[in-house]
Amino acid sequence: MGSACLTCASTYCLFLVSALSLVLLVSSSALATHHGDSPSRRSPKLKMDQAVLLIHNEIHEKFYIYWRSDQCYQCLFQTLSVTSPTKGRDTEMAIVDTRHAITLQLNNTSNVELCRVHYRFREFGNYSLWVKSNYSGTKDVTCGIIINYNPGYTNFPIVIAAFVYVAIFIVLTVGSFLLRWSPVKNWLCKQINPTETDRLINSELGSPSRADLCSQDAHLATWTTVPQRLRSLDTFRGLALMIMVFVNYGGGGYWFFKHQSWNGLTLADLVFPWFVFIMGTSIHLSLNSMLRKGNSRWKLFWKVLWRSIQLFLIGIFVINENYCRSPLSWSDIRIMGVLQRLSLTYLVVSVLELLFTKPLPDALPQNRTCFLMQxxxxxxxxxxxxxxxxxxxxxxxxxxPVPECPTGYLGPGGIGDLGKYPNCTGGAAGYIDRLVLGENHIYQHPSSNVIYKTTVPYDPEGILGTLNSIVMAFLGLQAGKVLVFYKNQHKQIMVRFFTWSVVMGVISAILTKCSMNEGFIPVNKNLWSISYVTTLSCFAFFLLLIIYFLVDVKRYWKGAPFFYPGMNSILVYVGHEVFENYFPFKWKMQDSQSHAQHLTQNLVATSIWVLIAYILYKKKIFWKI
Known part of the structure; x- marks a missing residue:
């Protein structure tokens, strides 16, 4: 029966990948056909997040067009086009950004503003900007934008993908229900092994072990006799990991699946701190268990140190962007990175646990509510x-003090802050990395250069931000303490998680003033600001509460499919980085500017890693370091 279940589950996973590929590829072809003869796709060849703007000059004078993205806080205007009518030709063409709404400003040759337009262009669209003049004593210039070609809904592939995943979830849920329904279950057992089933029916004694395999009691027994490991933690870790894999593979080319340029959050900014948070939770559960078993603290310290060194070395020598360009170069190797930060965070938080934590016994008094902060x-x-x-x-x-930068600067530099501090990206955090590690050994293409046009290197996994990464892991460690301290008291655990979520949310609201850019310390993934830590901790406590309730309390959900990669997180993370450019995780696309094809590729690759994790789980293969 177990092998049959394995086969069925594997078939379901393969069906998921195949169905998703088929549906998205069909939608990809439909979108390509839809866009194929459009003016925006014929001339010029647009890239993702771009649209065509035709500028019609009816004032017959030279003027300059500048633009600024709404996402770019206190930024300088950038030159979009210079329109100078010659030989009766009054139309120019420009390419505009479509990720966010932008402001267009027209100035004459004397740098006097003629007009200003605020507009949100749609990806692959074709628009016209009409610049006209009215004469009523003084010259009055008006600007207006009209749509020449309105593109299709470029987020449609996401809708299709969501529909496919929901449909497969419904199929699996209904299938699971039917398998627990006695008539279906008995029929299935008979089909799998009719001889054995007939013998059981005709025998007075039967075979209890075989009968249990086809009974609901056995199903419940399997579920309840699993060791004390909390499935919700592995489910949470797997969820964060799978979003991380999807984002790292490209997120379908959508800007909102990429890291925020500076302040604020996107989906991509959630997953790494959640991974750090749940690592902290696991640290407490693991070390508390080993200390209760009598392991010496020194022995555990050396084990923690060795694991940290391994993580750090894997981050430098295995997952290194140098390999994308050329063989490993010591002159520009990146020293910090995701695994490097994880290793340092893990080391510090684990040492804190080994120094100060006293192992809590399995059997604690059940009534401990009078000491709410104990x-x-x-x-x-x-x-x-x-x-x-x-x-x-x-x-x-x-x-x-940072040379040539204001003290306490938290901005992106570049064209931000009206271009006053172009080389001050990250303030003290960037300065410390450049001073200690050297410019050649930190990340060369930070997300800030997308909108803020920064030119100096900056590492989002730098030295200073690691301090707040430790704080994030420690808050996750606190979640582990709640689970141990209030063991088997589900209501108390959920109340504590909710309380922590509210406390972290209130702190974030104070630090940010409930705004993206105007707070005391904005939410910023590049800086790993304290408001970023408290905000993501707020989300993490609440999400862990929900998953804990569904998976470990009510058992409405077993955590699939996220549970499986959560059980093999290091293998999946390292594997997806190493094999990123290999088939079947990546292949040559017919249209590299098609969201549908990118999304197909990225979701298929992510689903394959889920399938790999599932097979390894069934084979009891786990990579531990």
């Missing part, structure tokens, strides 16, 4: 160190 007060030395680390981050960020 799970915090008991670990006050750790909290003092974490608060000291946060104080260090605040002091270095806000008080460290």
């Amino acid at each position: 799970d915090v007060v008991m670990f006050w030395p750790q909290w003092l160190i974490i608060l000291a680390l946060e104080a260090a981050w605040l002091c270095l960020t806000l008080l460290l």
